[in-house]
Amino acid sequence: MTTPEGSAPAPPPAHPRAMNILSRKPLTTARAAWIIASVTVSMTIISGVLIHFTDKKNYPDIGDGLWWAIQTVTTVGYGDLVPTSTTGRFVATLVMVVGIGFLTVITAAITSAFVESARHRLEGTRTDTVSAKLDQIGTRLDVIEAELKNIGGRHRDAPQ
Numbered sequence: 186m187t188t189p190e191g192s193a194p195a196p197p198p199a200h201p202r203a204m205n206i207l208s209r210k211p212l213t214t215a216r217a218a219w220i221i222a223s224v225t226v227s228m229t230i231i232s233g234v235l236i237h238f239t240d241k242k243n244y245p246d247i248g249d250g251l252w253w254a255i256q257t258v259t260t261v262g263y264g265d266l267v268p269t270s271t272t273g274r275f276v277a278t279l280v281m282v283v284g285i286g287f288l289t290v291i292t293a294a295i296t297s298a299f300v301e302s303a304r305h306r307l308e309g310t311r312t313d314t315v316s317a318k319l320d321q322i323g324t325r326l327d328v329i330e331a332e333l334k335n336i337g338g339r340h341r342d343a344p345q
Contacts, residue, residue: 221291225284229258232258233251233254236273240270257280
């Protein structure tokens with residue numbers, strides 16, 4: 186493979202397997218929601234376990250860590266369990282951002298579905314009207330073409 190002079194080849198993707206999985210099918214709203222949900226669930230479980238190991242004083246068992254992760258990712262955050270270590274707060278920040286992103290994407294997907302449904306209903310009536318008009322125009326063009334052929338044929342037959 187050659188490249189133009191002065192330009193370097195593009196570097197390979199950092200995670201080729203992940204890119205292959207993500208680019209296999211076109212990204213739809215449902216697929217994006219599924220990916221975000223999977224990442225959110227994975228992040229919740231991983232952070233619940235991780236917070237237990239980084240802040241054992243406040244999270245003596247993994248169950249407490251998972252409880253904290255679930256209430257944090259859902260943005261409920263009762264405050265009964267709060268990380269005090271720097272690492273724990275960093276993990277909490279990641280969980281909060283992922284939780285907010287998850288809620289945002291789900292809300293956007295639902296809104297998109299409603300808007301798309303309304304658009305299809307509106308376009309359905311418009312499409313019928315446009316099809317009828319196009320049929321009328323096609324019929325008129327056929328008549329005009331037939332008349333032009335008749336005029337052309339009469340013009341050729343006329344004495345000179």
